[in-house]
Amino acid sequence: MSAMNRKHALAVVAGLLAMMISTVAKPAEYQIAIANMKFGSPPATLHVGDVIVWHNDDIFRHTATARDGSFDIDLPAKSQGKMTIERAGPVKFYCRFHPTMTGELNAQP
Ligand SMILES: [Cu+2]
Structure with missing residues (x-):
């Protein structure tokens, strides 16, 4: 590897690390x-x-229930429920009591 290529490779690795650190350090709340x-x-x-x-x-009463079973949040009337996104990729969700209520989350790594 030439000196130039090594420098470039290091810059790429540093950039990836910075991206990973910023993702881990700042979880957002929605x-x-x-x-x-x-x-x-x-x-x-x-x-x-x-x-x-x-x-x-x-x-x-509603629920936010993942089709793949990865979460199931029970939501009595006028309540709230918190969860942390644990995996990347699209996940469809629905309400167990009202199956026409649907949505989709799509988390990046
Ligand atoms: Cu519902």
């Missing part, structure tokens, strides 16, 4: 409201380690 029997929009950018707070503003 709110998803449920109102009028509908899930609010999921966050446009989501990463593993981020926190989602589900707010049920309805007078009905």
Whole structure:
């Protein structure tokens, strides 16, 4: 490897490390409201380690339940529930009591 290539490779590695550190160091918290029997929009950018707070503003009990079983948040009327994103990739979710209520999270690593 020439000196030039080695320098370039080091810069790439340093950049990747900086990206990894910034992802780990700053988990974001997002709110998803449920109102009028509908899930609010999921966050446009989501990463593993981020926190989602589900707010049920309805007078009905709801759940935020992953189709792949990775989460199942029980949300009695006027309550909220918190969870941490543990894996990357798209996950469809729905409400166990009202299966027409659906949404999708898509976390990046
Ligand atoms: Cu529901």
